[in-house]
Amino acid sequence: MIWLQALVVLTCIYCGVRMGSIGIGLFGGLGIAILTFGFGLPMGSPPVDVILIIMAVVMAAAVLQATGGMDYLVQVSGRLLRKNPKHVNIIAPIITWSMTIMAGTGFIVFSTLPVIAEVSKEAGIRPSRTLSGSVVASQLAISGSPISAAMAAMLVIMETQGVSFIQVITVCLSTSFIAAMIAAFVASRQGCELNDDEVYLQRLQDGLVKKYQENTVSNVKTAKLSVVLFILSTVFIVVMAAFPTMRPGFDIGKTMGTRDIIVVSMLSVSCLMVIFSKISAVSVVLTPTFRAGMSSIAVILGIVTLGTTFVDAHLDGIKLVAGDILRDYPMLIALVLFLTCALLYSQGATTPIIIPLALALDVPHWAILASYVAVTGVFVLPTYPTSLAAMEFDTTGTTRVGKYILNHPFMLPGVIGVIGGVISGFIIAPLVL
Numbered sequence: 155m156i157w158l159q160a161l162v163v164l165t166c167i168y169c170g171v172r173m174g175s176i177g178i179g180l181f182g183g184l185g186i187a188i189l190t191f192g193f194g195l196p197m198g199s200p201p202v203d204v205i206l207i208i209m210a211v212v213m214a215a216a217v218l219q220a221t222g223g224m225d226y227l228v229q230v231s232g233r234l235l236r237k238n239p240k241h242v243n244i245i246a247p248i249i250t251w252s253m254t255i256m257a258g259t260g261f262i263v264f265s266t267l268p269v270i271a272e273v274s275k276e277a278g279i280r281p282s283r284t285l286s287g288s289v290v291a292s293q294l295a296i297s298g299s300p301i302s303a304a305m306a307a308m309l310v311i312m313e314t315q316g317v318s319f320i321q322v323i324t325v326c327l328s329t330s331f332i333a334a335m336i337a338a339f340v341a342s343r344q345g346c347e348l349n350d351d352e353v354y355l356q357r358l359q360d361g362l363v364k365k366y367q368e369n370t371v372s373n374v375k376t377a378k379l380s381v382v383l384f385i386l387s388t389v390f391i392v393v394m395a396a397f398p399t400m401r402p403g404f405d406i407g408k409t410m411g412t413r414d415i416i417v418v419s420m421l422s423v424s425c426l427m428v429i430f431s432k433i434s435a436v437s438v439v440l441t442p443t444f445r446a447g448m449s450s451i452a453v454i455l456g457i458v459t460l461g462t463t464f465v466d467a468h469l470d471g472i473k474l475v476a477g478d479i480l481r482d483y484p485m486l487i488a489l490v491l492f493l494t495c496a497l498l499y500s501q502g503a504t505t506p507i508i509i510p511l512a513l514a515l516d517v518p519h520w521a522i523l524a525s526y527v528a529v530t531g532v533f534v535l536p537t538y539p540t541s542l543a544a545m546e547f548d549t550t551g552t553t554r555v556g557k558y559i560l561n562h563p564f565m566l567p568g569v570i571g572v573i574g575g576v577i578s579g580f581i582i583a584p585l586v587l
Contacts, residue, residue: 176449182456198462201506203413207306210420211258212447217424219441221431222371223380232269239277246270246284247291247338254295258302263292268547280348282552285544286563287341291334296501297527298330303502309412319395325523325583333575337567353551364549376431387423454503461507484521488528488576495531520587524579533568
């Protein structure tokens with residue numbers, strides 16, 4: 155019976171991925187119905203904490219976009235890149251990694267990618283090298299951002315295990331940056347030189363290589379103010395989470411949790427940005443960031459609940475089969491994180507499924523933190539939104555998918571970056587915990 159139920163889960167994931175967008179969440183809901191009503195399994199717990207955090211963070215990021223704050227960040231990034239065009243292969247990934255760390259979502263780098271492609275082209279550097287390194291760096295940053303959905307779920311789960319915010323961030327932030335820099339270095343060595351690329355030369359001859367025009371910021375003052383408010387809010391969250399004694403206390407003797415700190419901070423700063431920038435609240439809902447972020451909630455609600463429904467029902471059997479293996483070889487949890495993320499296409503959906511399972515299987519806390527950077531498996535298929543955007547913005551045609559689908563410019567930097575990050579994690583984590 156367990157194999158039939160597993161087949162239901164895998165079939166729903168496959169059909170959801172084929173449908174695209176929120177399809178995986180919808181099929182997740184169908185799978186839950188089959189497992190509960192059809193097989194009589196108790197429904198797993200929906201990831202309420204993760205969903206609340208995503209809603210709050212997406213709201214703040216959408217307001218930042220509506221006020222012109224994101225376009226302002228792109229302009230600043232563009233000026234920095236053009237001052238150092240020969241080092242764009244390293245500077246660009248640092249910028250996209252930093253932006254994602256600050257915003258908690260990789261979608262913030264969308265507007266930066268065409269600038270990166272243009273600067274690379276102007277400097278005579280193969281754009282696929284810079285773009286692939288930048289995209290992978292932004293994806294790896296999710297495992298280190300204190301306000302990303304994935305990391306927020308990780309913090310909430312580990313907090314109940316007595317692992318502090320400082321311990322989690324120290325390990326995950328450092329391994330995330332190390333992995334991103336390794337990926338950027340590998341990407342900078344990929345492919346032939348731009349002037350030797352036959353596809354680029356043909357597109358140049360056909361007049362298909364176009365110059366990118368950056369968006370202008372209509373009100374620089376309010377855009378700057380929004381960026382400052384957003385950064386201050388992120389810093390406030392980190393400080394409150396890092397020093398529990400500073401958190402508000404209540405009569406029942408329980409201080410505010412990390413989830414509530416993030417939700418309250420993000421919602422309040424969203425309100426302040428709307429007030430000071432004098433934008434319409436309706437414009438926030440119409441931003442691409444809001445639509446993409448809220449769509450991810452449907453995905454996580456459906457697929458994570460489907461996963462927990464199956465796992466919770468068969469946890470004893472899973473412990474019997476996998477418990478000893480993971481205890482003896484804890485680094486294998488990195489492989490589980492990576493493959494699950496590649497399958498679910500979401501770090502935020504992977505974390506609340508795999509981390510509680512790892513804890514139930516008695517995987518050491520330090521090994522979980524050391525392996526967490528491997529939750530970045532979204533680059534395996536070249537169909538993730540930021541990967542598609544990089545290929546679209548590269549008018550030279552150097553950022554392209556090979557004959558065998560998996561031989562694309564994001565694969566090698568991503569895999570080697572993750573491996574390097576996990577290795578560094580197994581060095582750093584035992585020293586921190």
